[in-house]
Amino acid sequence: MTSSEYQQRRQQLMSKIANGTAIFRSAPTAVMHNDVEYNYRQDSDFFYLTGFNEPQAVAVLAPHHPEHRFILFVQPKDPEKEVWNGYLCGVDAAKELYGADVAYPITELNEKLPQYLEKADRLYYHFGRDRSFNDTILRHYQSLLRTYPKRGTGPVGIEDASLIVSTMRLVKNKTELNLMRRAVEIAVEAHNKALQNSTPGRYEYEIQAEIEHIFRLRGAMGPAYPSIVASGKNACVLHYVENNSQIQDNDLLLIDAGCAYGYYNSDITRTFPVNGKFTPEQKILYEIVLEAQKQAIEEVKPGNGFDAPHKKALRILTEGLVEIGLLKGDIDKLIEGEKYKPFYMHRTSHWLGLDVHDVGVYQHGENSHILQAGHVLTIEPGLYIVPNIKPAEDQPEIDPRWVGIGIRIEDDVLVTSDGCEVLTAGVPKEVKDVER
Numbered sequence: 001m002t003s004s005e006y007q008q009r010r011q012q013l014m015s016k017i018a019n020g021t022a023i024f025r026s027a028p029t030a031v032m033h034n035d036v037e038y039n040y041r042q043d044s045d046f047f048y049l050t051g052f053n054e055p056q057a058v059a060v061l062a063p064h065h066p067e068h069r070f071i072l073f074v075q076p077k078d079p080e081k082e083v084w085n086g087y088l089c090g091v092d093a094a095k096e097l098y099g100a101d102v103a104y105p106i107t108e109l110n111e112k113l114p115q116y117l118e119k120a121d122r123l124y125y126h127f128g129r130d131r132s133f134n135d136t137i138l139r140h141y142q143s144l145l146r147t148y149p150k151r152g153t154g155p156v157g158i159e160d161a162s163l164i165v166s167t168m169r170l171v172k173n174k175t176e177l178n179l180m181r182r183a184v185e186i187a188v189e190a191h192n193k194a195l196q197n198s199t200p201g202r203y204e205y206e207i208q209a210e211i212e213h214i215f216r217l218r219g220a221m222g223p224a225y226p227s228i229v230a231s232g233k234n235a236c237v238l239h240y241v242e243n244n245s246q247i248q249d250n251d252l253l254l255i256d257a258g259c260a261y262g263y264y265n266s267d268i269t270r271t272f273p274v275n276g277k278f279t280p281e282q283k284i285l286y287e288i289v290l291e292a293q294k295q296a297i298e299e300v301k302p303g304n305g306f307d308a309p310h311k312k313a314l315r316i317l318t319e320g321l322v323e324i325g326l327l328k329g330d331i332d333k334l335i336e337g338e339k340y341k342p343f344y345m346h347r348t349s350h351w352l353g354l355d356v357h358d359v360g361v362y363q364h365g366e367n368s369h370i371l372q373a374g375h376v377l378t379i380e381p382g383l384y385i386v387p388n389i390k391p392a393e394d395q396p397e398i399d400p401r402w403v404g405i406g407i408r409i410e411d412d413v414l415v416t417s418d419g420c421e422v423l424t425a426g427v428p429k430e431v432k433d434v435e436r
Contacts, residue, residue, distance in 0.1 A: 025057075
């Protein structure tokens, strides 16, 4: 990502806030245990607008200011601190490297911030996880309100800045797509290696280790989220992350794993028989999910609503469940009554980008958000016959031969000008390709 691209983003945002001032706070550091911290990961909105990757920083956008439109507050250089925790950019370099009109030490925030707020007619800020900083913003806002009668200027309202940025982030440009394609390329290699090397008797964590080895070996930042490697009935737990069971013969193995590259993410799920052959029940359920996914992908095109793939997947899944006797009744009524939910309890899609569950609205009142070229979303239907599951009211008892089977198939899909592109097509999913 070039400095000019970050600048274009800031200019676009400033054109949307007119005479307002927008404030963005860096992500806080996260403690793993005692005084050991996780590797730092910048707040996505902050990174999207600045490319700056240090904590204890604040970015201010003030398009109405006569001199300073982009202001950075950062940690100053500190040789003693840097010996322990790594080099800091510092105030001077922050201005030079990141295109700020002016940069200040973060310790001067309270002193300097008012000059960028007192002429603004609105304050744009997202009240996030940093409660102390939330309070700081409120104090400045309330102070300006108290003195408003003397000046006749200053913000008289607060809006959530992230709602504006999320709309911008929804449509990916060429550079973003290149980063996402690389994240996909790495994850595809990792999944294909897992498909080749997964055999009965191995442990889930061994497969996880091989997947994440590929991530780092190929230059990814690491997993985009905790990798799920779930064998047998573990695949019926949607966010299973223990990954400590031994894989048994006749198990299905569900792997949900993606990586982050240049802050952009991939997200892939495949399910396959570890011994190379589906059992009859596994194959029936798998083919239902696969057909639902393929038909849902066909609904990904400009002009369709975001919910079109989900609606299509729901119908195919429900029809399949009726056909094999896990549900009974009229298809439309079963869907309306959500009778499928004991077997399919999540949505079919989410946005994908800087965040795995990326920002952006899905619904505008009664209307679904309309897909357009540059959107990237997942398509991930599944079926989970959870042990001890209770069927919906007026539905048949569950035949034990289905119990403990969990299947999900997930691809990352780019909306193009005339349809869509399955970015993750390099990982097999047809029955003939996942059996061996």
